[in-house]
Amino acid sequence: MKLLLLVIISFIINLPIKAQSFRKYSNEFLNIGADARAFGMGNNVVANVSDVNSVYWNPAGLTQVTDSWQAALMHAEYFQSIAKYEYAAVAIPLNGGTEGTVGISLYRFAVDDIMNTTQLIDNQGNIDYNKISRFSTADYALMGSYAGNLFNDPNLSVGANAKIVYRHVGKFANAFGFGLDAGLQYRTEDKFYFGVMVRDITTTFNVWSVNEKELNKMELDGETLNEAPEDKIELTIPKLKLGVAKKLDISEKIGFLAEANLNFEFSKTNDLVSSDVVSMSPSLGVEFDYDNTVFLRAGFTNMQHEMQYDGTKKITMQPNAGIGFKYRGVTVDYALTNIGNASVALYSNIFSVKIDIAEFHR
Secondary structure (H helix, E strand, O other): OHHHHHHHHHHHHHHHHHHHHOEOOOOHHHHOOOOHHHHHOOOOOOOOOOOOOHHHHOHHHHHHOOOOOEEEEEEEEEOOOOEEEEEEEEEEEOOOOOOOEEEEEEEEEEEEEEEEOOOOEOOOOOEOHHHOEEEEEEEEEEEEEEEEEEOOEEEEEEEEEEEEEEEEEOOOEEEEEEEEEEEEEEEOOOOEEEEEEEEOOOOEEEEEEEOHHHHOOOEEOOEEOOOOOOOOEEEEOOEEEEEEEEEEEOOOOEEEEEEEEEEEEOOOOOEOEEOOOOEEEEEEEEEEEEOOOEEEEEEEEEEEEEEOOOOOEEEEEEEEEEEEEEEOOEEEEEEEEOHHHOOOOOOEEEEEEEEEHHHHHO
8 A cells, every 4th residue: 555655656746757758638438437426516526435436536435335345337328329338336345344445347438330331332433332331439448446544544545446448440440458547535534535536647558459451441532541550559648636525414414515626637738727738627516415315416527718719718617417316225326417518528418326235234
């Protein structure tokens, strides 16, 4: 645990020096997120997450899973259901959590049944519908997570993810990759929560393999596309998220939770604060609960400068909202992201289910 903490600190110190050698966009499907509760709060859960969904947002939160195992499922659709996103995870405490907690999660983002019409018309102008074929492009990730307490302090926890990535574009190309994430959480007795999450802390790399035989079959305007890309290795730029949260008991049955995040990317973007080395945008999320059974959530994220048609820039953000219902060991959450289409991202309906086996025995 001490070694992992030293790795995180040394990485953050040296990151600006390395940032220029990474590709700006890579493995973007792993930036979508997981769990409708988190989406409803605008992804502001890095400090307060404390269940199986910690495997994505901050593996350090897995230390709060101590009584029995938990499982989670999520389904989302994007671009009018053209693209589908699936997520499944399980967390298992070791010896009641005294030896830490392990987690496993699986992610899939895919567009299926894409029509390949590149050979529909030959160089003589003849149309042959029998040459239409279908293929899928899909991204997969498998993560293994572990979390434990640091310095034997039950309020201070650290965790890490090891992930294997597989991506394929039909028969034309595929890629394998590997990377690590690391997170830290600290909780006080008066219900202040602090969190740090570094995604792709060692950089996540993908090595692409191109099927040149299949690529050579593709034609555009009668010409064969027979040149494979030269750059077959891509590196994912690390991302840093800092969070602070506060839990309040408004009354005996009404609770309130608020979390603010600072989201850093180590490249120039359209974020609220941007430079050639690092960019930053703030975000905020809140959650009301009644008797820890019914939940109302809201939040915003993706605060950016968006270019307008007249050449001016306007600050935009992505608002989210959500609800949840918990009965014994089953929690069902729903989130509507980007209400009113206020940002460049399209709104989506997100559903997720969480099962806590320990709750069934209480």
